Amino acid sequence: MRFAMIIEYDGTDYSGWQRQKNGISVQQRIEEALEKLLMKKITIVGSGRTDKGVHAEGQVAHFDAETDLSEFKIKGSLNFFLPEDIKIREIKRVADDFHAQFDAKSKVYVYNTYISRVKSPLKSRYYVQIIPPLDIELMRECAKKIVGKHDFSSFSVKNGDSPSTTVRLISRLEIIEKGDELTFEVEGPGFLYKMVRSIVGTLIWIGRGKLSPDCIEKMFDSGDRALGGKTLAANGLVLKKVKY
Missing domain, CATH: 3.30.70.660 (Pseudouridine synthase I, catalytic domain, C-terminal subdomain)
Structure with missing residues (x-):
């Protein structure tokens, strides 16, 4: 199953969207929250990178996971695990071939x-x-x-x-x-x-x-x-x- 998320974040204290060898990224924090929720490693794919210190009101990312949890439950649980400067605004099930980066117009x-x-x-x-x-x-x-x-x-x-x-x-x-x-x-x-x-x-x-x-x-x-x-x-x- 594939899910898409709309994400809001304050990028001040992050090294950017994408995972970095040095520094904490927004992607890393969301993947850590997903792992806590689903009890396995999950990789998310964003619509694109934002640089160190850049914010987002409507970043989009997708991930694949087999779960019986509802979208409402996933959203609420992720926001519980996430820090105050990163929150999931929306999450929904999407087609398996949806791609957050390549489908963006x-x-x-x-x-x-x-x-x-x-x-x-x-x-x-x-x-x-x-x-x-x-x-x-x-x-x-x-x-x-x-x-x-x-x-x-x-x-x-x-x-x-x-x-x-x-x-x-x-x-x-x-x-x-x-x-x-x-x-x-x-x-x-x-x-x-x-x-x-x-x-x-x-x-x-x-x-x-x-x-x-x-x-x-x-x-x-x-x-x-x-x-x-x-x-x-x-x-x-x-x-x-x-x-x-």
């Missing part, structure tokens, strides 16, 4: 910031501070240039992985204002390493007048990461939803 990430000259102690765990002034309308105009299919090598950070292609599709990029909060919502089928954080950092640098609006075209043309803005911190990023 798109992912929605949000990056949370607030505009203030004074750092907020209450927001600092989940938001990143932006010092004003900030030209938000200019940022929105520049965001339109990012939507579509491009080579995003200049909006990513190199790591040990070598993707077969650095071409990605951004289907939606919205900048939402609410009081002093500024949220960037980005949707696409897949993302390069630190791609969302690099996109948001570049837009903010443009909004603050530290970069020219034409830097986006130059980045796409050259593939030069150095032409863009700062790669922002992990704590502002949330995997909001995975669409199937």
Whole structure:
């Protein structure tokens, strides 16, 4: 039997989603809880990795298990065993050929910031501070240039992985204002390493007048990461939803 879960977690104290040789991961904690419940080792497969310090509201994962327990009982028991910063929001039986990673059509990430000259102690765990002034309308105009299919090598950070292609599709990029909060919502089928954080950092640098609006075209043309803005911190990023 195959089960799918929607998982919410605060990634602050974890080395990321995926199991690591050094450091505790979200995947590890969930697999440990499943082992306590089902009395055998279970491997879960997530829709994708989130990096160290990144949060999730709607991560999706699947696992296989033969059990007579109801979905309600599995969910309640897992949440009992899991720490307070990881919880299962939903769990349901799915088709045996469902795959959390390969069946995903798109992912929605949000990056949370607030505009203030004074750092907020209450927001600092989940938001990143932006010092004003900030030209938000200019940022929105520049965001339109990012939507579509491009080579995003200049909006990513190199790591040990070598993707077969650095071409990605951004289907939606919205900048939402609410009081002093500024949220960037980005949707696409897949993302390069630190791609969302690099996109948001570049837009903010443009909004603050530290970069020219034409830097986006130059980045796409050259593939030069150095032409863009700062790669922002992990704590502002949330995997909001995975669409199937």
